[in-house]
Amino acid sequence: MLRSMILIFSGTLCFIGSALADKQALNNTCVGCHININPGIIKEFIDSPMANPPEKVDAVVCADCHGNQHTTATDYQKATMPTAETCGECHIQQFEQLREGKHNLAWFGMKSQIAWHGQPTAINQTGYRGCIGCHKIGQKGLMGIAQGVSGQLEYDDGKEIEQYHYGNAQCDACHTRHSFRKTEAQDPRACSNCHRGFEHPQWEMYMSSKHGIIWDIEGNKETRHGRAPTCQYCHMSEGDHRVITPWGFLGLRIPTKRNVLALIKAEPSLEKFWRQLAAQLPEGEYMDVDDDPQWVFDRALILQATGILDANFQPTQRFTEIITQSETARGPEEFNEIRRNMKEICHECHAKNFVTEHFKAADNIIKAADHEFAKAILAVQSLYQDGILEVPKDWTYAPDILQLYNAETRVEQELYLIMLEYRQRAFQGAFHASNHYMHWYGWAPLKAAVNTILEESKKMRAAKKKNP
Ligand code: HEC
Ligand code: HEC
Ligand code: HEC
Ligand code: HEC
Ligand code: HEC
Ligand code: HEC
Ligand code: HEC
Ligand code: HEC
Structure with missing residues (x-):
């Protein structure tokens, strides 16, 4: 040739x-x-x-x-580098789907993180290493709350793209240059440079589930016609380039009006705040999940500890930027639609009841994890309320789990690990049928970390009593 x-x-x-x-x-x-x-x-x-x-x-x-x-x-400095629009000139359908989907928000979502802005330039900018190396699958130039846009995201007409000579093509995340093959993108290994490790080890989960193991035994072909499904089979059915899941990355959903009003009975002293919050939330019901008030309250505490709800459980700017604009959590309508589609895919090979039970089990693992996590959050919050911990300079919220590894106390380091490592692994492992991840890398260290936090906070109180 x-x-x-x-x-x-x-x-x-x-x-x-x-x-x-x-x-x-x-x-x-x-x-x-x-x-x-x-x-x-x-x-x-x-x-x-x-x-x-x-x-x-x-x-x-x-x-x-x-x-x-x-x-x-x-x-050669006159050579231009392609963007997704360039590919879209000839592949309009895939282009439009990518734009509508979750991958397109990856760059915006990364920049919405306080922890990203705290990194030295060597870590967060130069040469596409670290955060930006994986998140460049998203579109650059989307503007949200930090740029004064409070509703739908707006586009900066290419200004941010101009600051980067390379890395604007997006599509080459799965169809790498200069071969650009469909078969490469159909292979689950094509997702594995990003979807692995610390807080999203989907590759490792897949490879420790029967699905991945069968795929591997049967010759790890890219094919859509094997006995076991690949990532793409479940997440890009019929070649749909809009990837999105019901629970999403953090395993959170937007509470509904009814969910929050039900808290009035459980926590009547906060009635005024529950009503204010409920007024801003969607109507509707989530299919499958069992939203008892305790779970809704546990989730509200998680949102509070991430600065998405404030001390009075009211939405903050982070709510707009992370939940609404980055679409990190879904409302009932979207959740139900995506879940129905996902279940249809499982039905191709499994019985309806088998699938229903599998989803119920995984949803309940999030519920159980949230309850443990909430205990730890309450313990750390009360250390702040009682003056045993002081709010660090420059922090708006405390504890603030989204400060990630920048937090200075042991108890807050553990909170961060629960949120981004253990809880993630427990629920993602459950959905991906990896018992190994669900239990030994998820639930087990989660329980241990909660115990450490409770024990540490007792010690911190005792020390403060001795030495006020
Ligand atoms: C006479 C030789 C020559 C011709 C003809 C030529 N190039 Fe190049 N091109 C180069 C050299 C030299 C470089 C720099 C490569 C390097 O540093 O390794 C380059 C670099 C590039 C780059 C990378 C630019 C960058 O910023 O990284 C692209 C893309 C490119 N050429 C595309 C083309 C295209 C498209 C054509 C035809 C329209 C073309 N080249 C014709 C010699 C040529
Ligand atoms: C000028 C038009 C044009 C542009 C621009 C273009 N493509 Fe293509 N693409 C084609 C044609 C023609 C084919 C072959 C059509 C076929 O196989 O039916 C193709 C095929 C493909 C395939 C399927 C290959 C396979 O294995 O069957 C992929 C994937 C692809 N292009 C990705 C891209 C990406 C990514 C970009 C941007 C970096 C891009 N294309 C830009 C015209 C274009
Ligand atoms: C270059 C890195 C990269 C590659 C390759 C990649 N992804 Fe992603 N993926 C991401 C990032 C980053 C996000 C988070 C997007 C955001 O911030 O909204 C994401 C999000 C997702 C989501 C949405 C999860 C949710 O919140 O609902 C799914 C599903 C997904 N990817 C599946 C895949 C599949 C399947 C493949 C392989 C065919 C793949 N990804 C390849 C980086 C990548
Ligand atoms: C379908 C679109 C497409 C076609 C056709 C294409 N390229 Fe590229 N090329 C890309 C993409 C995508 C990149 C990565 C750009 C980035 O990182 O921003 C790239 C990067 C490059 C680079 C610089 C990066 C590197 O790896 O060194 C060179 C040089 C280059 N192309 C040369 C060529 C030459 C020569 C041809 C023709 C034989 C060609 N390209 C055809 C899409 C294309
Ligand atoms: C058997 C089908 C199936 C396979 C195979 C599969 N997933 Fe998933 N995936 C799911 C289900 C089910 C969920 C959770 C759905 C929900 O939120 O209700 C999920 C959730 C996700 C999420 C988003 C939420 C989270 O857990 O963080 C991502 C990202 C993801 N999968 C990526 C992948 C990647 C990458 C692969 C391959 C290495 C893969 N999945 C293989 C079914 C599958
Ligand atoms: C997350 C990974 C991923 C990204 C990003 C991605 N693709 Fe794909 N693409 C796939 C997968 C997987 C398939 C195979 C789908 C199937 O099984 O039919 C595919 C198939 C294709 C095909 C072949 C369609 C056909 O059946 O003939 C084209 C063309 C294509 N993609 C273009 C693009 C373009 C253009 C972009 C950017 C706008 C893009 N892709 C971004 C994963 C990706
Ligand atoms: C190894 C690749 C990789 C690196 C490095 C990485 N991420 Fe991600 N990130 C991903 C993937 C893949 C997802 C989607 C996982 C899922 O849905 O389970 C994701 C999800 C996210 C999300 C959630 C997006 C959403 O709405 O669903 C945020 C925010 C985020 N990353 C920020 C960051 C920041 C900030 C950094 C650096 C401090 C970083 N990421 C480093 C691959 C990476
Ligand atoms: C293409 C066919 C196919 C699809 C689609 C599929 N699976 Fe599977 N699944 C299999 C096969 C084959 C096995 C191995 C059966 C065994 O262990 O005997 C398996 C095993 C499992 C297991 C472990 C069963 C056990 O007894 O330990 C679970 C759980 C599971 N699948 C859930 C799902 C869910 C949930 C979905 C949809 C999100 C799904 N599967 C989609 C083929 C499929």
């Missing part, structure tokens, strides 16, 4: 005429020079489906993605 492209290159110069021939001729100069500079890129590209389209479809050329302004060995 490589050889035939080069032969064509020496032959084409004589039939420049039609636009197509011009395009080909230009491409031959790109290829002819780059074969000596980056032969790896040329080899990948000319073997790729886009350079070898079906009959009657024009082959894609370098200039379709990099422009035609750079043509010599010295003017």
Whole structure:
């Protein structure tokens, strides 16, 4: 293949005429020079489906993605780098789905985090290492509350993209350059550079579930037709590029009006605040889950400890930025629709009742985890209320779990680990049918951390009594 492209290159110069021939001729100069500079890129590209389209479809050329302004060995700063829009010119459906889906919010969601802004530039900006390396799957330039936009996100018309020479293409997160294959993106390993480790070890969970193990035993093919489902089978059914799940990353849902009004009986002293909060929440019911008032209250405490609700359980700016604009949690309508679709996928291979029981079990694990977590939160909150801990400089909320590892006390470090590591693993492990993650990396350390916090806070109180 490589050889035939080069032969064509020496032959084409004589039939420049039609636009197509011009395009080909230009491409031959790109290829002819780059074969000596980056032969790896040329080899990948000319073997790729886009350079070898079906009959009657024009082959894609370098200039379709990099422009035609750079043509010599010295003017390469004129080459442009593609964005998702560039790919969207020819793949409108996938482009529109990506834009509507959760991946598109990855960059915005990352920047909404207080912990991101606290990082040194070496950690959070240079060279796409760390947070931004994974989160570049999202669209740059979305503006939210920090930029004074309080409703729907707005777009900055490309200003932020201009600050980054590389890394704006988004689609190449799963279809890597310069091969851009469908089969690569269908392989669960294509998700695994990002969906692994600390707070979202979905790859490890999958590989310790029967689903992943069967996929592996049967030759780890990318196929959609194996005995066991892949990530894509469950999350990108029918090639839908809008990935989103019912519970979402943090396993939180937006409480409904009815959920919150039911708290009046349980915590009557806070009635005024419950009514104020309920007025701002959606109507509706969540399917499947058992929202007893204790669970709603436990979840409200989690939202409070993350600064999403304030001391009086009222929504803060973080509520707008994280819950509404980043879509980190769903309301009932969306939750029910996505869950119904997900269950349909399981029904292709499992009985309805089997699936219902599986979801019920996993929902109840979130409930049990939330109750343990809430005990730990109450203990740390009371250390602040009783003056045993002082609110750190620059913090608006305390405790503030979203300060992550920047917190200075042992009890708050443990709270952070419960939220981002243990609770995540317990519920994500349950949904992904990984007993290993659900229990030994999830529930077990969660319980241990709660015990540590309760014990530590007793000691801190005793020390304060001795040494007021
Ligand atoms: C005469 C040689 C030559 C020709 C012709 C040429 N390039 Fe290049 N190109 C270069 C060199 C040299 C570099 C710098 C590469 C390096 O530093 O490794 C470069 C870099 C690039 C880059 C990377 C720019 C960056 O900022 O990283 C792209 C993309 C590119 N060329 C695309 C093209 C396209 C598209 C064409 C045809 C329209 C083309 N090139 C034609 C020599 C050439
Ligand atoms: C100028 C039009 C054009 C642009 C721009 C373009 N593509 Fe394509 N793409 C094609 C054509 C033509 C095919 C082959 C069509 C086919 O196989 O039916 C294709 C096929 C594909 C496939 C399927 C390959 C396979 O394995 O069957 C993927 C994935 C893909 N493109 C991704 C991308 C990405 C990502 C970008 C942006 C970085 C992009 N395309 C930009 C025209 C384009
Ligand atoms: C380049 C890194 C990267 C790759 C590759 C990647 N993802 Fe993601 N994914 C993310 C990030 C970051 C988010 C969080 C998006 C946000 O902030 O809203 C996410 C979110 C998701 C969600 C939504 C979870 C929710 O909140 O409901 C699903 C589902 C998902 N990814 C599945 C996949 C699948 C399946 C693949 C492989 C085909 C994949 N991802 C490949 C980084 C990646
Ligand atoms: C379908 C779109 C597409 C086509 C066609 C395409 N590229 Fe690229 N190219 C990309 C993407 C995406 C990147 C990564 C950009 C980024 O990181 O922002 C890239 C990056 C590059 C880079 C710099 C990054 C690196 O890895 O060194 C070079 C050089 C380059 N392309 C050369 C070429 C040449 C030469 C051709 C033709 C043989 C070509 N490209 C065809 C999409 C394309
Ligand atoms: C058998 C189907 C199935 C497979 C295979 C699967 N998932 Fe999931 N995934 C689920 C279900 C079910 C949920 C939770 C749904 C809910 O919120 O009710 C979920 C949740 C998620 C979430 C969002 C919430 C969370 O737990 O953080 C992400 C991200 C995710 N999966 C990614 C992946 C990745 C990546 C893979 C492959 C390594 C994968 N999943 C494999 C079914 C699957
Ligand atoms: C999260 C990973 C991921 C991202 C990001 C992604 N894709 Fe895909 N893409 C896939 C998967 C998985 C498939 C195969 C779907 C299936 O099974 O039919 C696919 C299939 C495709 C196909 C082949 C469609 C067909 O069946 O012929 C095209 C074209 C494509 N994607 C283009 C894009 C474009 C353009 C973007 C950016 C706007 C993009 N993809 C972003 C995972 C991704
Ligand atoms: C290894 C890749 C990776 C790194 C590094 C990474 N993330 Fe993520 N992040 C992800 C993935 C994947 C998800 C989605 C997981 C899920 O839904 O279970 C995610 C989810 C998130 C979410 C939740 C988005 C939502 O609304 O669902 C936020 C916020 C976030 N990350 C911020 C950050 C910040 C800030 C950093 C650095 C301090 C960071 N991430 C580092 C891959 C990464
Ligand atoms: C393509 C077929 C397929 C799909 C789709 C599928 N599974 Fe499975 N699942 C299997 C196979 C095969 C096994 C292994 C059965 C065994 O252990 O005997 C399995 C095993 C399981 C197990 C472990 C069973 C046990 O006895 O330990 C659970 C739990 C499970 N699946 C849940 C789900 C859920 C929930 C969904 C949807 C989110 C789903 N599966 C989608 C094929 C599928």
